[in-house]
Amino acid sequence: MSPDDASLSAGLRPFDPMSVREDFPILSTLVYGKPLVYLDNAASAQKPRAVIDAISRVYETEYANVHRGVHYLSQKATDAMEAARERLRSFINAAKVQEVIFVRGATEGINLVASSWGRANLKEGDEIILSEMEHHSNIVPWQIVAGQTGAKLRVVPIDETGTLRMDEYEKLFSPRTKIVAMTHVSNALGTVVPIAEVIRIAHGHGVPVLVDGCQAAPHMAVDVQALDADFYVFSGHKIYGPGGIGVLYGKEALLDAMPPYQGGGEMIDTVTFAESTWADLPFKFEAGTPNIADSIALGAAVDYVASLGVERVHAYEDELLAYATEKVGALNNIRLIGTAKEKVGILSFVMDNVHPHDIGTILDREGVAVRTGHHCAQPVMEHFDVAATVRISLGLYNTRGEIDAAVAALDRVQEIFGR
């Protein structure tokens, strides 16, 4: 059955990017008099009306502090926030709703695990396996806890296409290996890591795995139970939700055994000056008044994506990435950075004799928003011996016409620099 047949039988409307675009008010912005071509989705995605409206609705009709008030609005806000948690549970197919922890974003989720799980489980000489293509947010928290505990980082290399070297990965395991922290999709290259296989191998050694799903969750179906992921994190703002909110999924047994990350209100059961006891999951890891409105709006964001059909979004973006790769790759003087067989949503490249920042500035004047720089993945830049790349990253509202506009703007770069 094709993805379209599957979605028709699931009762979903056909995927139409032009009607999807109407759901995103910001896409009608003019930039220097030209239509906005927003191709910086891996940095942060734009928001559909459903998310913007959800935020307004919360503050206009259902806002109060949660989980403690006996009054009407407090109950309403609590119900809405817990309903959002349930939507997120369903979106990633977690077994239990208490395994879904609201955090500020993937960065906080990784720091939480590195700090709480890491300090309880790591000691001198222990090893943490990462990949060469991690975002800095999945390197630095582990470096910090390694510095505190005497553990060491071991790095799985990538090959010249930006594909994870699975043969090298297997070799890195030793009796000192305590955890694997790995991206699902590289933010700088778009490489899809065979994360189910990565997890299977780690589990074969009795080692848990944290998955950084920031660049996967917006583009492909994520099923944490099918993957058997121990921890899975993603940021709300990259999946069409608000900034300042994200999800840490963790298996209940692991989360239960971990000490709190931050202390404060909401995360306690009883407090005396002699000692305190901790609340049950998920609240043990949600100290302080949470980001109520954005949690609820993140629920609206994943509802929105689910209403379009995650598999259809994936298929549409795959086709668009293939189109962009062909068109950009056909330009003179372009070198694609990251040519793995399995990719989603990201096209990184450099141009001979023109620095990415100069390309970014010229594209911007044509209304085309791309990211230029090291993409918070300096080890990847070093691997490919470049200081920076230009990165086109796709969202579900991008079109072939926008890729054509980006290619025309790249022609303009050649015109300015080739004269």
Add this chain to the structure above:
Amino acid sequence: MNDLVDLYQDVILEHSRHPRNCGPCEHPTHDARGNNPLCGDRVSVCLTLDDEGRIEEARFEAKGCAISVASASMMTEMIRGKTAAEAKSLFDRFHKLVTGQSEPGTDESLAELDSLSGVRAFPTRIKCATLPWHAMTAALEGKDEEVKTE
């Protein structure tokens, strides 16, 4: 589109393609590195001062965009023969030009540097033009740590 033409003037592209004084100094008396942590651009500047405190030689090495390389190239040409105080004063006037506090074409002593005034229309690119100058200043002041863009 005119501001792009202003930004990437021929003289800037020429300097970026054929930078002057590019490469290490043999016996520098002063050196420093500059880093723009936001974009990863790096530049290092080395200076050789003579007995009278004048800059006898200025060279640079950079991994950066056309603007930062052209700015570094022009800088190393312009500060040769100047004292530390004169070089810093030149940076002061250049800084005013690229941040829009002085008008292009009004200060003849800036010479070719005037061509970089186009960055004023591109706030995110001003630091590209000033990074080599910050490194030069740090070298003159004997600062060991890497300087970062403001």
